[in-house]
Each structure stands twice: as structure tokens, then as C-alpha cells.
Amino acid sequence: MVLGPNEKPTGQKLYVSEVLGVKRIMNKFSYLVLLEDQTTELLTSEVAKELCPKQIIHFYMNKCQLDGGQIHVPQQYNIGA
Numbered sequence: 001m002v003l004g005p006n007e008k009p010t011g012q013k014l015y016v017s018e019v020l021g022v023k024r025i026m027n028k029f030s031y032l033v034l035l036e037d038q039t040t041e042l043l044t045s046e047v048a049k050e051l052c053p054k055q056i057i058h059f060y061m062n063k064c065q066l067d068g069g070q071i072h073v074p075q076q077y078n079i080g081a
Contacts, residue, residue, distance in 0.1 A: 014039075016052035019059035023079040031056065032079055 014035040021032040029045040033052060048056060065072045 016043075016048075016055050019048075019052065019055045021077040021079040022059070022073055025080075030079075031059075 014037055016033045017036050018034045019031050020034055020040065023030045023032065023042070030042050031045065031048040031052075032040055032042050033048065033055070034040055043051065059077075060071060063074065063077055065074070
């Protein structure tokens with residue numbers, strides 16, 4: 001059995017409470033998310049966009065700044081930078 005990034009071994013799905021940060025490697029993004037059981041998970045952009053699009057929008061609108069047409073992620077939310 002292969003588990004998805006939002007499933008525990010019991011098969012119970014967990015929901016993303018909040019996006020805590022973003023990691024960029026080349027042109028690929030991953031998001032560090034807080035699950036409802038208070039654990040954290042690193043999700044690829046594709047998976048995160050499917051599971052928690054509202055939380056991603058909230059992260060960018062409330063924790064990041066728009067600087068000259070570019071989104072600037074503050075250092076405390078920039079994972080592995």
C-alpha cells in the first residue's frame with residue numbers, strides 16, 4: 001500500500017490547517033504545511049495546489065510582500081534558503 005502525502009497508516013485523511021513556509025529548488029516549489037493533527041509535512045507544489053489552494057493563497061497574501069511585481073517571501077518563511 002502506498003500512502004499519499006496526506007494519509008496516515010490508518011487510511012484516515014488529514015487536512016492542511018496552514019502553510020508554514022515555502023522551499024524553492026530551481027523552478028520547483030514545495031510547501032511546508034501544518035496538518036490538523038499538528039504534524040508538519042513537505043508537499044510538492046502540485047500536491048499542495050490540489051489539497052490546500054486556499055491555504056496557499058492565504059500564505060502569500062498575509063505572510064509575503066509584493067515587491068516590484070515579484071512576490072517576496074520573508075526569510076523566516078523561506079525554507080532551506
